[in-house]
Amino acid sequence: MDERSGRVDVARLRADTPGVHHVIHLNNAGAALMPRPVIEAVxxxxxxxxxxxxxEAADAASKTVADAYEASAELLGVDPREIAIVESATVAWDRIVYSLDFREGDRILTTTSEYGSNWAAYLQLADRRGVEVVMVPDDQSGDIDIAALEALVDERTRLISINHVPTNGGLVNPAAAVGVVARRAGVPFLLDACQSVGHLPLDLRSIGCTFATWTSRKFLRGPRGVGGAFVASEALDTFEPVFADNHSTTVTDMRYxxxxxARRLESWERSYANLVGYRTAVRYALDVGVEAIWCRVRELAAMTREGLRGIEGVTVLDRGTVQGAIVTFTIDGRYPVEVQELLGEAGINASHSTINSAPFDMRMRGLDGLVRIAVHAYNTEDEIDRFLTEVRVISAVG
Incomplete structure (x- = not known):
């Protein structure tokens, strides 16, 4: 980061990133390009x-492993004891949700744009334990409606669970406002931060969540196969993990x-290479500066949306009061997967979301699919121009 301007040094980021010499990578909401220090660590x-x-290698890396917890805590404004590192964001999220002591009639309040995997778990809990899952409506901007959330909280509400940044759109939900509602009602609050950690500055204590989960491979630019969880220290005794082993527990006299x-959520077996890589990615993000990354990606995403709106046949789908790095759109006469493939042939990595990605949000908006790109701080204006040129070509012959 340029300390005087608070802006990222794009040239340095690109010099650190071998992948930029091979592809225009706009699939950062899927898995970002790892910088060389992360690759070398793994x-x-x-x-x-x-x-x-x-x-023996794990023993040799013990200080680096310990620093993975310290670095994560520094990144997220919490204590290292409140950090768990597991195999993925979904594993982290599931281990929290399935460990909560839901009873028949308990309510989970969630967003319309919740991720498909989260919905699968909610619905299984509804079948197995009689939980009622309630979608909080969006406000006019597309954010979770805070007034509606407050009105829906009652004595049966056992959990408020929201995504910070949905998988299929550019908005950033007002997590801190949700935290205020949750604290006032005394209801645990789970924040799915899979698309926001490394993307925008986060202070989980200020947000007021009880639990949070995230991944290594997206905006943190770490390796696949690593995810993280935050468990507020005051919540540790309020739940018992559904899995136990000789890492998460001590067994004595027929008792466990x-x-x-928070490491009670972990298992003994793990990839130490990925864990070391994750630690390096977190330290790299801290060195670059997440505030500077946030400013950079918002500029690039705004440029992208503006350019897309000027192309005939293209509809930009992003909503929200605050918009981040993810940009979603459709092209008349083209299937989203087809657009992804055509961009790939032109050397541009993009992605697409199907209705399974965010099933209720997509159905409510009448969408069966969309094209998704996501910029990162190492992307350039020239790359965005190249992308827009290719979209014009695809749209013109669609």
């Missing part, structure tokens, strides 16, 4: 395992006792 640990053995930190 590869070096694998090579160390090959030389001295897996257990869970650890007294």
């Amino acid at each position: 590869v070096d640990h694998i090579e160390l395992e090959g030389r001295i053995g897996g257990y 006792r869970f650890r007294n930190d």
Whole structure:
């Protein structure tokens, strides 16, 4: 980061990122390009395992592993004891949700744009435990309606669970306002921060969530196969994880006792190479500066939306009072997967969302699919221009 301007050094980011020499990567909401320090951390640990053995390499990396928790806590404004590192964001989210002691008639309040995997879990809990899942409506901008949320909270509300940034659109939900409602009502608040960690500045304590989950591979630019969870220290004794092993518990005299930190959500077996890579990615993000990343991606995304709106046959679908790095659109006469494939042939990585990605939001908006791109701080204005040129070509012959 340029300390004087608070802006990212794009040239430095691109010099650190081998992938930018091979592709225009606009699939950062799927998996961002890893910077060279992250790649080297992963590869070096694998090579160390090959030389001295897996257990021995893990022991050798113990200080780096410990720093993964310290770095995550620094990034998110919490205590290292409140951090767990697991195999993915979905694993983290599921281990929290399925561990809560839901009873028949309890209510979960959630967003219309909740991720498909989260909906699968909600509906299974409804079938198994008689939980009622209630969608809080959107306000006119597309954000979660805070007044409606407050009105829906009652004595049966067991959990407020929302996404911070939905998978299929550019909005940023007002998480801190949700936190105010949750604290006032004394209801646990789970924040799905899968698309926001590394994307925008986060202070989970200020937001007021009880739990949060995120991934390594998206805006943090870490390796796949790693996710994180935050558990507020005051919530540790309010739930018992559904899985137990000799890492998360101590067994004595025919009794078991869970650890007294968030790592009670973890399992003993893990990829230490990925964990070391994740730690390096978090430190890299902290060094660049998440505030500077946020400013950069908002500029690039706004430029992208403006350009798309000027192309005949293109409809920009993003909503929200605050919009981030994700940009979604459709092209008349083209299937979203077809647009993704044509962009790929032109050397541009994009993505598409199907109705399964956010089933209720997509149905409510009459969408069966959309094209999704997401910029990162290492992308350039020239890359956006190239992307817009290709979209014009695709739209013209659609």
